[in-house]
Amino acid sequence: MIEAKGVVKRFGARTILRGVDISVAAGETMVIIGGSGCGKSTFLKCVVGLLRPDEGSVTVDGMDIAQCKSEAEVADYRRRFGYLFQDGALFDSMTVWENVTFGLRYLTPIPPARFRRLAREKLALVGLKDIEDFRPAELSGGMKKRVALARAIAAEPSYILYDEPTTGLDPIMSDVINDLILDLQKQLKVTSIVVTHDMKSAYKIASRIAMLHEGRVLGQGSSDDFRASADERIHQFVNGLSQGPIKMKLKDYEPDAAGGA
Amino acid sequence: MMETWLAALGGATLGVMEALGQFAFLTQSTLRWIFKGKIEWRQTLIQCARIGADSLPVTVMTTFFTGMVLALQGGASTEHFFNQPLFVGMLVGFAIVMELAPVMTALVVAGRAGAAIAAELGTMKVTEQIDALYTLGTDPVRYLVIPRFLAFVLVMPFLVVISDFSGILGGWLVAKVKYQIPPSVFWHDIIDSMRVRHFMHGYIKAYVFAVAISLICCYKGVTARGGAEGVGKSTTQAVVLSMVAIFVLDYLATAVLVALGIT
Numbered sequence: 001m002i003e004a005k006g007v008v009k010r011f012g013a014r015t016i017l018r019g020v021d022i023s024v025a026a027g028e029t030m031v032i033i034g035g036s037g038c039g040k041s042t043f044l045k046c047v048v049g050l051l052r053p054d055e056g057s058v059t060v061d062g063m064d065i066a067q068c069k070s071e072a073e074v075a076d077y078r079r080r081f082g083y084l085f086q087d088g089a090l091f092d093s094m095t096v097w098e099n100v101t102f103g104l105r106y107l108t109p110i111p112p113a114r115f116r117r118l119a120r121e122k123l124a125l126v127g128l129k130d131i132e133d134f135r136p137a138e139l140s141g142g143m144k145k146r147v148a149l150a151r152a153i154a155a156e157p158s159y160i161l162y163d164e165p166t167t168g169l170d171p172i173m174s175d176v177i178n179d180l181i182l183d184l185q186k187q188l189k190v191t192s193i194v195v196t197h198d199m200k201s202a203y204k205i206a207s208r209i210a211m212l213h214e215g216r217v218l219g220q221g222s223s224d225d226f227r228a229s230a231d232e233r234i235h236q237f238v239n240g241l242s243q244g245p246i247k248m249k250l251k252d253y254e255p256d257a258a259g260g261a
Numbered sequence: 262m263m264e265t266w267l268a269a270l271g272g273a274t275l276g277v278m279e280a281l282g283q284f285a286f287l288t289q290s291t292l293r294w295i296f297k298g299k300i301e302w303r304q305t306l307i308q309c310a311r312i313g314a315d316s317l318p319v320t321v322m323t324t325f326f327t328g329m330v331l332a333l334q335g336g337a338s339t340e341h342f343f344n345q346p347l348f349v350g351m352l353v354g355f356a357i358v359m360e361l362a363p364v365m366t367a368l369v370v371a372g373r374a375g376a377a378i379a380a381e382l383g384t385m386k387v388t389e390q391i392d393a394l395y396t397l398g399t400d401p402v403r404y405l406v407i408p409r410f411l412a413f414v415l416v417m418p419f420l421v422v423i424s425d426f427s428g429i430l431g432g433w434l435v436a437k438v439k440y441q442i443p444p445s446v447f448w449h450d451i452i453d454s455m456r457v458r459h460f461m462h463g464y465i466k467a468y469v470f471a472v473a474i475s476l477i478c479c480y481k482g483v484t485a486r487g488g489a490e491g492v493g494k495s496t497t498q499a500v501v502l503s504m505v506a507i508f509v510l511d512y513l514a515t516a517v518l519v520a521l522g523i524t
Binding site: 027045048049050075078079081082083085086087090091102103105107151155217223 | 332383384388389390392395396397398399
């Protein structure tokens with residue numbers, strides 16, 4: 001179980017998260033939606049321990065990364081997670097199979113002699129075959145995402161965190177990735193947090209949805225709750241409307257609603 | 262007006278202090294991992310080969326021509342005063358071994374291998390590959406910085422010794438062709454006057470420069486921000502800072518070595 005309580009994160013004078021409370025039960029797929037820059041990815045990085053909250057806490061199965069003192073504790077915490085980065089973050093200098101098995105050396109006691117076979121198995125799980133010796137530069141966007149997904153699940157984590165898994169993909173490939181997330185959910189019985197602003201994807205894969213707006217949770221509930229939400233800001237976001245309480249400037253130099261420049 | 266000026270000054274000071282703090286933290290993390298003995302030897306060897314292969318042809322060429330220039334100027338100056346070129350071997354030997362080989366080599370390595378490291382790590386940073394390392398169970402300092410740091414420390418002294426030879430060879434060529442100084446005279450000039458401590462003077466500097474260049478370039482790489490433009494800026498800053506550090510540290514190292522009698 002992942003439990004975030006009052007998470008605040010600042011970068012210099014800018015406060016990105018202003019007290020986020022989200023809990024994700026075991027086996028659940030929590031989808032976090034929200035506009036660009038609302039703090040979704042920052043929250044995900046706080047969960048995995050890439051960023052430390054300035055206030056509040058994130059506990060995973062009762063463990064708080066901020067309280068982990070020894071290297072073994074930190075390793076134990078990290079072992080629980082697989083993380084899919086927005087653009088894959090595949091290592092350019094390595095082949096596909098080396099990318100997929102990279103974490104096994106550090107996260108598992110599996111002998112390196114078995115890595116190549118394991119890479120093939122994990123790639124098959126995400127629907128890829130015979131690309132083990134390719135370099136990331138030789139792959140399409142969708143293939144890169146799938147290789148990154150194979151890498152994220154290679155060490156068999158209990159939690160998978162997805163940062164914008166369908167961004168930059170065509171609608172069909174987006175749906176393929178959604179199906180993969182659902183498949184992995186069924187096969188591996190993992191708990192997932194998916195950060196996205198793709199509502200079609202959110203409705204398809206979510207057990208529950210939470211919406212972040214200006215660093216706070218605006219609402220949480222099922223897909224149906226969100227479809228029928230009476231909150232004007234949620235309604236505007238899930239229906240993708242330019243007019244509504246959430247103001248976005250068309251041009252950077254456009255005056256804002258308060259009349260300032 | 263005054264407030265704006267003070268705010269700008271305060272902001273700049275805070276920025277410098279923050280950068281120094283981050284640099285100190287990187288240095289401390291690097292040393293901590295090395296003392297723990299958790300070293301990625303395969304990566305270190307790859308980096309040694311890269312840094313050596315990248316830099317060797319340019320360092321050899323640079324110091325070879327520097328040696329030629331020294332011999333030419335030394336010969337011309339002494340010819341002007343004494344009607345014949347004197348002590349050309351000694352001049353070339355001392356200048357190259359104690360000063361020019363380590364400094365020229367460090368400058369070339371900073372511009373070639375240092376820039377490559379800052380650009381590579383910077384690209385990894387802005388494409389989240391460094392974050393990916395963390396999520397895959399390894400520490401970016403352990404996997405990226407330490408192999409590069411060790412590679413610099415291992416390779417740089419070799420490059421400097423090779424530069425010593427190429428510089429002196431350059432000087433010898435000019436001494437022979439331009440001034441018809443017999444090889445035995447040229448080499449005796451060097452061997453008779455040069456002691457091990459003179460060689461050590463330049464050799465120790467190689468380590469000082471290796472530590473500075475590797476840490477500066479790795480630091481600028483892992484702190485790059487803002488896409489391709491950010492990587493470009495970080496790479497330029499890495500090279501400029503390394504070059505400034507080489508000259509400043511050259512003076513400080515010389516002062517310490519002179520005080521210790523290694524001169």
